[in-house]
Amino acid sequence: MPEPTLHLAVALDGLGWHPAAWRLSHADPAAPLFPRWWAALVGQAEQAALDLVTIEDSLDLQSSLPDGPDGRVDQLRGRLDALLVAARIAPLTRHIGLVPTTSVTHTEPFHVSTAVATLDHVSGGRAGWRPRISARRAEAGHFGRRELPPPDPTRLAEPERARLVGDLFAEAADAVEVVRRLWDSWQDDAEIRDAPTGRFVDRDRLHYTDFTGRWFSVKGPSIVPRPPQGQPVVAVLAHATVPYTFAARHADVVFVTPTDAAHAETVVAEVRAVEETIGRGGPPLRILADLQVLLDDTPAAARRRRDRLDELHGTAHTCDAATFTGSPAQLADLLAGWRRAGVDGFRLRPAVLPDDLTTITRAVVPALRDRGLFRAGYPGGTLRDLLGLPRPANRYAVAGPR
Numbered sequence: 001m002p003e004p005t006l007h008l009a010v011a012l013d014g015l016g017w018h019p020a021a022w023r024l025s026h027a028d029p030a031a032p033l034f035p036r037w038w039a040a041l042v043g044q045a046e047q048a049a050l051d052l053v054t055i056e057d058s059l060d061l062q063s064s065l066p067d068g069p070d071g072r073v074d075q076l077r078g079r080l081d082a083l084l085v086a087a088r089i090a091p092l093t094r095h096i097g098l099v100p101t102t103s104v105t106h107t108e109p110f111h112v113s114t115a116v117a118t119l120d121h122v123s124g125g126r127a128g129w130r131p132r133i134s135a136r137r138a139e140a141g142h143f144g145r146r147e148l149p150p151p152d153p154t155r156l157a158e159p160e161r162a163r164l165v166g167d168l169f170a171e172a173a174d175a176v177e178v179v180r181r182l183w184d185s186w187q188d189d190a191e192i193r194d195a196p197t198g199r200f201v202d203r204d205r206l207h208y209t210d211f212t213g214r215w216f217s218v219k220g221p222s223i224v225p226r227p228p229q230g231q232p233v234v235a236v237l238a239h240a241t242v243p244y245t246f247a248a249r250h251a252d253v254v255f256v257t258p259t260d261a262a263h264a265e266t267v268v269a270e271v272r273a274v275e276e277t278i279g280r281g282g283p284p285l286r287i288l289a290d291l292q293v294l295l296d297d298t299p300a301a302a303r304r305r306r307d308r309l310d311e312l313h314g315t316a317h318t319c320d321a322a323t324f325t326g327s328p329a330q331l332a333d334l335l336a337g338w339r340r341a342g343v344d345g346f347r348l349r350p351a352v353l354p355d356d357l358t359t360i361t362r363a364v365v366p367a368l369r370d371r372g373l374f375r376a377g378y379p380g381g382t383l384r385d386l387l388g389l390p391r392p393a394n395r396y397a398v399a400g401p402r
Contacts, residue, residue, distance in 0.1 A: 005344070006335075006339060006344075006345050006346075006368065006373045006374050007051045007286060007288060007344050007345025007346075007387060008050050008051055008345055008346055008348070008365070008368070008374060009050060009051050009052045009053065009054060009097075009099075009288060009345070009346070009347040009348070010045055010050060010053050010054075010347065010348050010349075010350060010357060010360065011053070011054045011056065011290070011347050011348070011349045011350075012038070012041055012042075012053055012054065012055050012056065012350075012353070012357075013055075013056035013079075013349070014032045014056075014062070014076050014079060014353070015027060015029070015031065015032060015076055015352070015353050016350055016351050016352040016353040016355075016356065017292050017319065017349040017350065017351050018292075018294070018309045018313070018317055018351040018352060019062075019064060019075050019076075019313050019317060020075070020309045020310075020312035020313040020317075021076070021309070021351060021352040021353065022075070022076045023309075023312045024305070024308065024309060024312070024352055024355075025352050025353060025354070025355060026354065026355060027353065027354060029076070032076070032079065032080065033078070033080060035085070035088045035089065038055075038080075038085050038088070038089050039088075039089045039092050040354070041053070041353065041354060041357060042089050042092075042093055042096060042098070043092065043093065044354070044357060044358065044361050045096055045357065045361060046093050046094070046095055046096040047361065048360070048361035048362075048365045049095070049365075049374075049375060049376070049377050049378055050096060050361075050365075051096070051097055051345070051383075051386050051387065052096060052097030052098070052099050052128060052233075052383060052386075053096060053097070053098060053099065054099040054100075054101065054128075054130055054235070054347065055082040055085055055086055055098070055099070055100045055101060056079075056082065056101055057079065057081065057082035057083075057100065057101040057102060057103075058079075058101075058103065058132075058134070058139065059103050059106055059134065059139040059142055060136060060138040060139045060142065061077050061078065061138075062075065062076065062077055062078075062079070063138075066136075066151045067136045067137055067138055067150065067151045068136070068137065068138040069138070074312075075313075082100035082101050082102065083100045083102060083115050083116070083119065085100065086098040086099075086100040086119055086123075086127070087115075087118065087119050087122060090119060090122045090123035090126070090127075091122060091123075093123070093126075094124075095126070095378040095380075095386075096126065097126050097127075097128055097233065097383035097386065097387075098119065098123055098126055098127055098128065099127075099128030099129065099130055099233065099235055100116075100119070100128075100129065100130070101130040101131075101132055102115075102129065102130070102131060102132070103131075103132055103133070103134050103139065104131040104132065104133060104171065104172045104175040104176070105133050105134040105135075105139070105140075105168060105171065105172070106134065106139060106140070106142070106143050106145070107175075108216075109174075109175040109176075109178035109179045109182070109216060109218065110178070110182065110218055110222075112129070112131075112175070112179055113178070113179040113182035113183060113222060113224075114182075114222060114223055114224045116129045116179070116227075116232050117182075117183055117222065117224040117225075117226075117227045117232070118224055119232070120227035120228055120229055120232045121224070121225075121227060121228060124228060124382075125227070125228035125229045125381075125382035125383065125384075126382060126383045127227065127229070127232040127233070127383065128232055128233035128234070128235055128253075128383055129179075129232055129233070129234055129235070130234075130235045130236065130237065131172055131175065131176055131234065131236065132237065133168040133169060133171075133172045134168075135148060135151065135164065135165070135168055136148070136151070137149075137150060137151075148164070149161075149164070165242060166242070169242055169243065169245075169246050170214070171214075171215045172246060172250075173246060173249065173250055174211075174213045174214070174215050174216055175215070175216065176234060176250040176251075177211065177250070178209065178211050178216050178218050180231060180234075180250075181209035181211055181218075181220065181395070182209055182218070182220055182221070182222040183222070183226060183227055183230070183231055183232070184207070184226065184230075184231075184394045184395045184396055185206065185207045185208070185209055185220045185221035185222045185226075185396065186205070186206055186207075186221060186222060186224075186225045186226040187202075187205035187206075187207070187226065187394050187396065187397050188226055188230070188394060188397075189202070189205060190202055190205035190206055190225065190226070191225060206221045207220065207221055207396040208220045208221060209221065226394065228382060229382045229383065229384050229391060230384075230391045230392045230393075230394065231252075231384075231391075231392045232383070233252045233253060233383050233384060233387065233389065234250065234251045234252050234253070235251060235252065235253035235254070235255060236250070236251040236253070236254050236255070237254075237255045237257075237290070238254050238255065238256060238271075239256070239257055239320060241270070241274065244270060244271050244274045245274050245278065247271070247285060248271065248274045248275045248278050248280050248285060249278055249280070251285065252283075252285065252286065252384075252387070252389055253285065253286045253287075253288060253387065254271060254285045254286070254287055254288070255288050255289075255290050255347050256268075256271065256287060256288070256289055256290065256343070257289070257290050257320055257321040257322065258289055258322065258338070258341075258343075259322045260322070261334075261337045261338050261340070261341045262341070264289055264338045264341040264342065264343055265341040265342055267287075267289075268287055268341065268342035268343060269342075271285060271287055272284070282390075282392070283388070283389055283390065286344045286345070286387055286388075286389070287342070287343050287344050287345075288343065288344060288345045288346055288347045289338055289343045289345075289346050289347070290320075290321040290322075290346075290347050290349060291321055291322055291323075291324055291346060291347075291348055291349065292319055292321050292322070292323040292324070292348075292349040292351055293323075293324045293331060293348050293349065293350060293351060293356055293360065294306050294309075294323065294324070294325045294351040294352070294356060295325075295326070295327065295328055295331065295356050295359040295360070295363070295364070296326075296327065296359075297327060298327055299325070299326045299327055299330065302325045302326050302327065303325055305325075305352075306325045306351075309351070309352070319349075321349060323351075328359055328360075328363035328364045328367055329367055331364050331367075332364055332367035332368050332370075332371060332373075335368065335373070336368075336371055336373060339373065348360055348364075
């Protein structure tokens, strides 16, 4: 059998991506506040040999509005910290990648670097990180360090709004650069641990990052030794040219949101063109297409579930990614078509948890295997190995004898 090339991930958020998911889920509404819920979800994904799970997070409450609380009391509100959830479930899993989300707009990169490096150590080299920016006034209000204008989709092309978006991504770029430098601030052989001579660490192999920029000034070194992967996997969600450029410069994986196979081909071409324009070194981005999925045995049954969810929500639900409603076999056919458009894989967003995740693992994955598009198990190694990404050399390492 030829080596499968399809990468498959699931995005976990609360009781599902549909805002009325908690009304139809088979789980207790309080389940997302308990570690056993996350352990069960990730364990199920691992049983199906998925590449990774992402765990959503933000610094304000969930809302149906683009910014600020919406006043609704009929939808799930509140969540656990994604990084802490990933650290809690890491020892309970063996192979699957764990990719929590954190804000880089309001979070110090030193703290993020140590937390993700720690996750990589406790998981044995399976950590990733999804940095996200925030232009929301509600999040900024929790910190009081900056004023952000109210969101207005009709003014996105105005110079002031373009400058704001540019500044947010420039700040995010600096944050990722600081984090990556801190991961490299310990060389792989910095720890000697020689009890007879009393030498625990080789100070010449600890390095100052000495980063000074517009938003951050970080000296280093880190307090956590270099992660097992050297550099944990950085993944970015991107919808347009500016975030594509950010991903091409600073990430290993990019999640994109095409609407169909033709659009997927266009998006892949744009991402590859951006990589060429900036002169990206190293391996190309792994491009995974995001798709919200609502599944049932038949297309009609799936539509009935969707209609019931929308009825409970009060309106037809839409999100930044395309939504698929249908059977597992139909979804497998769609993924095969999009794969031919050039994407490397998919990040599926279950509309209702655990229901749609169960259908993904028990029906969609076998259907993909029947089509020769997905592997039967894990080959072993780190998350970088699983994604076909080499372990990066340490930027501070000095060649020569010890």
